[in-house]
Amino acid sequence: MELALYSWFADRHPWLGTALAMAVAALAALIAHRVLALVLQRITRRRPLLAAMVRYTYTPGRWVLLGLALNVVLAGAPDELPGMEGLREALRLALIAVMTWLVARACTGLGEGIIAMHPADVADNLGARRIHTQTRVLVRCVNLAVVLVGLSAMLMTFPAVRQIGASLMASAGLMGLVAGFAARPVLGNLIAGLQIALTQPIRLDDVLIVQGEWGRVEEITGAYVVVRIWDERRLIVPLQWFIENPFQNWTRQSAQIIGTVFLWADYRLPLAPLRAELERLVQDAPEWDKRVCVLQVTEAGERSMQLRALVSAPDSGLAWDLRCKVREGLLNFIQRNHPECLPRLRAELGTQPSEPGGRPDRAAQDLTSPTP
Numbered sequence: 001m002e003l004a005l006y007s008w009f010a011d012r013h014p015w016l017g018t019a020l021a022m023a024v025a026a027l028a029a030l031i032a033h034r035v036l037a038l039v040l041q042r043i044t045r046r047r048p049l050l051a052a053m054v055r056y057t058y059t060p061g062r063w064v065l066l067g068l069a070l071n072v073v074l075a076g077a078p079d080e081l082p083g084m085e086g087l088r089e090a091l092r093l094a095l096i097a098v099m100t101w102l103v104a105r106a107c108t109g110l111g112e113g114i115i116a117m118h119p120a121d122v123a124d125n126l127g128a129r130r131i132h133t134q135t136r137v138l139v140r141c142v143n144l145a146v147v148l149v150g151l152s153a154m155l156m157t158f159p160a161v162r163q164i165g166a167s168l169m170a171s172a173g174l175m176g177l178v179a180g181f182a183a184r185p186v187l188g189n190l191i192a193g194l195q196i197a198l199t200q201p202i203r204l205d206d207v208l209i210v211q212g213e214w215g216r217v218e219e220i221t222g223a224y225v226v227v228r229i230w231d232e233r234r235l236i237v238p239l240q241w242f243i244e245n246p247f248q249n250w251t252r253q254s255a256q257i258i259g260t261v262f263l264w265a266d267y268r269l270p271l272a273p274l275r276a277e278l279e280r281l282v283q284d285a286p287e288w289d290k291r292v293c294v295l296q297v298t299e300a301g302e303r304s305m306q307l308r309a310l311v312s313a314p315d316s317g318l319a320w321d322l323r324c325k326v327r328e329g330l331l332n333f334i335q336r337n338h339p340e341c342l343p344r345l346r347a348e349l350g351t352q353p354s355e356p357g358g359r360p361d362r363a364a365q366d367l368t369s370p371t372p
Contacts, residue, residue, distance in 0.1 A: 018077045022070055029069035033062045049113035056109030060102040067095040093154050100150025104143045111139035120205060129203040133220060136204070137197035140222040141190065192239040193222055201242055202249060207316045209248035210237060214316075250316050258292050259319040261309040261327045265334060269341035271295065274307070274330065281329040282311055287322040289314050304343040 037058055044050035074088050114135050120128040196202060202225065206217045210227055213235055219226040225242065227235040250257055275295045282288040292312035299306035309326055313319035334341060 018073065018081060021073045021077075025069040025073045026066055029065040030062065033065045037061070048116050049110070052113030052116060053106055053109035056105045056112065057102055060098055060105050063098040064095070064102050067091065067098055071095055089157070092157060096150060096154050096157070100146060100153075103150075104146045107139055107142050107146065111135045129205050130200055133200065133203040134197045137193050137220055137222075141193060141197075144190070144222060188240050190222065192243045193220075195243055196220070196239060201252075203251075206252070207250040207255075209250070210235060255315040256289065256291070256312065257316050257319045258310055258312045259323040259326075261311070261323050261330070262298075263307040263309070263327070263330055263334075264304045264343045265307055266304055266341040266343060269305075269334065269338055271297070271307075273337070274333065277330065277333045278309055278311075278326065281326055282322070285322055285325055287313050287318040287325070303345065 037054070040054045041051070044054050071091055074084070074091060077084060079085075115132050118128040118131045120132060202208065202217055202220070204217050204220060208215060208217060208227060213227070213229050215227040215229040215235060217225060218228040218234070220239075222239075224239060225237045227237060229235055278295050279293055282293050289312050292310050294310040296308050296310075297305050298308040309330065311319075311322050311326055313322050
């Protein structure tokens with residue numbers, strides 16, 4: 001009687017046993033994932049690199065274990081169940097997708113762990129910025145390759161796609177040319193990204209002059225570079241542009257820089273007091289790194305002379321502030337102590353000797369001085 005009742009129930013509900021087995025397998029997979037995650041978190045607590053990988057693979061790892069458990073149940077289920085073949089195929093595709101996700105997240109976690117081990121918030125961060133740039137670019141390239149492999153694996157599960165792939169092998173040369181021409185921008189940026197990662201013409205947080213704009217490298221993606229301009233604008237530049245065009249990198253070897261201040265003054269200005277004032281200004285300025293402090297006459301024009309002050313600073317941001325302080329301080333010094341030495345216009349005034357009451361010519365009379 002019981003056997004007949006079970007057979008009748010199984011005929012009416014053929015999926016019941018398989019569904020119960022799938023539910024039990026899913027619950028077991030979730031419990032196993034939780035326990036495994038706690039164990040791995042405890043083991044990697046003192047290892048930042050492994051801890052980052054565990055943290056980044058937590059969610060995709062859960063779905064991978066769940067997919068594996070369900071795949072085992074469906075592999076042992078009866079083939080005659082309605083919809084079994086389609087469900088197996090869907091689960092196979094889902095499992096490939098989540099495994100691709102897991103590998104990509106593991107690569108990202110590895111990169112973030114490497115970056116965390118080399119902080120860039122220090123004064124001398126040249127080495128850290130080099131590692132950050134290489135790691136981020138290489139991780140993006142590896143993730144792109146992982147996604148392409150995952151998509152290819154998903155497509156190859158279909159018999160029709162496998163037949164198409166086999167037929168395309170005969171015309172691989174022509175198709176390779178067509179595909180290469182169509183994907184030229186993408187491949188160009190990918191190759192440029194690898195070149196930037198290996199040769200390091202730019203790094204994260206580098207100070208650049210790009211198309212006349214001063215800014216810092218804020219982000220390097222797989223296709224473009226984001227440059228943060230000083231006024232909070234963002235300049236988006238393709239990766240390939242940095243390979244094909246010249247640009248200025250102010251932090252290629254070191255962040256130290258020499259700032260320039262130009263002044264125009266009259267020839268009567270004494271230079272010794274001005275040099276002493278420049279030294280006093282930089283000694284009181286915290287932005288000065290005590291390397292360079294020079295005042296020179298760089299040009300002698302018809303009306304005035306050009307003075308150039310050179311001062312050094314640890315980085316370009318501090319150099320800008322130091323230049324402004326020096327410029328303001330020197331101008332105040334000249335206005336306060338030698339106001340007659342500010343740039344002024346000279347002209348020649350004279351009268352003809354034959355004129356009544358004529359006087360000899362006066363050359364180079366200062367127009368700002370009172371006329372006798």
